[in-house]
Amino acid sequence: GENVEQHPSTLSVQEGDSAVIKCTYSDSASNYFPWYKQELGKRPQLIIDIRSNVGEKKDQRIAVTLNKTAKHFSLHITETQPEDSAVYFCAASINTGNQFYFGTGTSLTVIP
Amino acid sequence: GAVVSQHPSWVICKSGTSVKIECRSLDFQATTMFWYRQFPKQSLMLMATSNEGSKATYEQGVEKDKFLINHASLTLSTLTVTSAHPEDSSFYICSVRDWSVGQYFGPGTRLTVT
Numbered sequence: 001g002e003n004v005e006q007h008p009s010t011l012s013v014q015e016g017d018s019a020v021i022k023c024t025y026s027d028s029a030s031n032y033f034p035w036y037k038q039e040l041g042k043r044p045q046l047i048i049d050i051r052s053n054v055g056e057k058k059d060q061r062i063a064v065t066l067n068k069t070a071k072h073f074s075l076h077i078t079e080t081q082p083e084d085s086a087v088y089f090c091a092a093s094i095n096t097g098n099q100f101y102f103g104t105g106t107s108l109t110v111i112p
Numbered sequence: 113g114a115v116v117s118q119h120p121s122w123v124i125c126k127s128g129t130s131v132k133i134e135c136r137s138l139d140f141q142a143t144t145m146f147w148y149r150q151f152p153k154q155s156l157m158l159m160a161t162s163n164e165g166s167k168a169t170y171e172q173g174v175e176k177d178k179f180l181i182n183h184a185s186l187t188l189s190t191l192t193v194t195s196a197h198p199e200d201s202s203f204y205i206c207s208v209r210d211w212s213v214g215q216y217f218g219p220g221t222r223l224t225v226t
Contacts, residue, residue: 034214043205043217044156089155093214099146100215102155 002027004092006103013080014111021106023090024072030092033073034100035064038087047088048075080110114140114208118218125196125225132192133221135206141186142208146215147179150203162189162206196225 003026013019025033031052036044050057050064050073057064061080066073077084087107091100115138125131135145143164148156160181161169168181180192193200201224207215 032214041203041220041222043219045217046214049214098209099158099161100156101158104155105153107153 002030002092002101004090004101004103006090006106008106009104010107010109012109012111015080015082017080019075019077019080019084019108019110021075021088021090021108022072023074023092023103024070025092025101026071027092027094028068028071029094030101032093032095033064033066034091034093035062035075036089036091038089038105044089077108080108082110082112084108085110114138114142114210114216116206116208116216116218118204118206118221120221121219122222123224125223127197127225128195130192130194131196131223132190133204133206133223135189135191135208135218137187137208140208140210140216142189143186144209145183145189146207146209147181147189147191148205148207150205150220152203156205159191164189193223196223198225201225 006023034049037047038044050066061078063076087105089105090103093100117136119134145162147159150156159174162181162183164183170176183189205220206218209215
């Protein structure tokens, strides 16, 4: 089955700096990679996703890159703000409708 | 996107009792729903895939007789934790899937077993 690894587990950055979270996956058949943001006690919220036919996708301050050959993908948050503080999860899936295999999560703290 | 609700949002029960958690897809007919469990400061772990009108598919290590799943309609799936124990205390989250845009999560149910 799929195995998704995520690093780092915790990350602290100064407000305005960039944050990068990296994930690797094992199943070459995976072709859909969403990123979720989860605040304490709340449901995960999709913030960005990428499919295997695309190498990079950007949405304002958030971007995701995918390297299919190396089987890794990364989340980039620029100009971080305190409200970006949360736990971020990457996931991998075969197509959008199958079960997601989640990474272990990264607790991001943005220091004002 | 799909709107998903869960009920209750939190529940406290005594050890040995059973608890039922409902997951509803409010504006979308979901043939498949997923049930996840999340322990504090940990990731979401898939427990089972709930298929409308058929038996759920459980992940390895998840006891199907303890976590009963019923997906009787296209808008409702239920998870019943039978004979609950303190180690079952967790955050339970369901999701519904849409082939075109992925999954939508419910708000979660926090279960505390005393």
